Amino acid sequence: MNKIQNFTYHSHNNFGGVFDGRYSPEDMISAAEKLGFEAIGVSNHLIWHPNMPRSHSMFFKDFNQALDIYKRSLDCLDEIASKHNIKILKGFEVDFFPSKEWRNGFEKMLKELKIDYLIGSTHFIRTEDESQMWNIYHLDELPQGTTAEDMDYYLSNYWKNILAAISSGYFDFMAHLDYCTQFNLSTSPEWDEYKWQIIESLDKNKMPFEVNTSGISRIGRPFPDWWMVKELCRRQVPVLISDDAHYTEHLGRGFVEVEEKLREFNCLKRFKL
Numbered sequence: 001m002n003k004i005q006n007f008t009y010h011s012h013n014n015f016g017g018v019f020d021g022r023y024s025p026e027d028m029i030s031a032a033e034k035l036g037f038e039a040i041g042v043s044n045h046l047i048w049h050p051n052m053p054r055s056h057s058m059f060f061k062d063f064n065q066a067l068d069i070y071k072r073s074l075d076c077l078d079e080i081a082s083k084h085n086i087k088i089l090k091g092f093e094v095d096f097f098p099s100k101e102w103r104n105g106f107e108k109m110l111k112e113l114k115i116d117y118l119i120g121s122t123h124f125i126r127t128e129d130e131s132q133m134w135n136i137y138h139l140d141e142l143p144q145g146t147t148a149e150d151m152d153y154y155l156s157n158y159w160k161n162i163l164a165a166i167s168s169g170y171f172d173f174m175a176h177l178d179y180c181t182q183f184n185l186s187t188s189p190e191w192d193e194y195k196w197q198i199i200e201s202l203d204k205n206k207m208p209f210e211v212n213t214s215g216i217s218r219i220g221r222p223f224p225d226w227w228m229v230k231e232l233c234r235r236q237v238p239v240l241i242s243d244d245a246h247y248t249e250h251l252g253r254g255f256v257e258v259e260e261k262l263r264e265f266n267c268l269k270r271f272k273l
């Protein structure tokens with residue numbers, strides 16, 4: 001029997017009724033412990049931006065409101081940790097934005113949060129100036145009359161956002177690189193140029209990436225697509241497997257299948273905190 005990664009650094013919960021996980025932090029941690037994981041990283045979404053639409057309880061416009069809930073969600077983990085043997089790591093899955101305004105706010109936030117790691121993420125398409133943004137899950141919120149050209153422009157900003165996140169230096173690893181393909185966005189070959197730029201940039205920055213198994217049940221493959229995983233392994237960019245668990249049942253999903261592929265790709269560099 002070959003060794004299967006026995007931790008996840010990418011899990012969500014429903015702390016405070018704010019975040020999008022289905023279960024409580026305690027439920028998720030207990031389930032990971034029962035599975036025999038040596039560690040669970042708790043990485044609720046950090047989604048703050050002064051121009052953020054408030055279309056979900058975890059999308060924050062207000063800095064102090066966001067910081068307050070983030071702090072309390074971490075305090076709650078300290079409490080749970082005293083009752084469990086599994087190693088609990090405190091992190092966030094951060095929606096990155098390149099503007100000075102966002103960076104200043106984010107850096108101010110970081111000074112107040114005692115965390116172990118950060119995942120770099122992009123869930124929004126947007127205008128270049130960050131005045132308007134739409135979560136890829138909520139594309140029905142795009143204004144009426146949005147054209148195919150508008151979409152191409154918003155999507156190119158999505159890919160540029162990932163590139164800027166990689167080189168920002170804020171993150172320990174990058175989440176689901178081609179996540180938008182789940183919604184049939186950027187699937188045609190003319191978008192490959194951006195995907196190659198991302199591969200190059202991860203390689204150059206020696207930035208680890210995750211193979212996110214949430215795609216397997218949805219579109220039959222993880223994020224990013226296998227060809228990108230293969231190319232990144234060839235370049236020895238460090239990799240980890242993430243279940244992106246929003247439910248206890250998601251913990252460890254797809255790990256066996258991905259381990260097999262990673263062996264096939266002769267992947268030698270594995271990321272661990």
Ligand SMILES: [Zn+2]
Pocket residue numbers: 093121123175176
């Ligand atoms: Zn995500």
Ligand SMILES: [Zn+2]
Pocket residue numbers: 010012093244
């Ligand atoms: Zn996630």
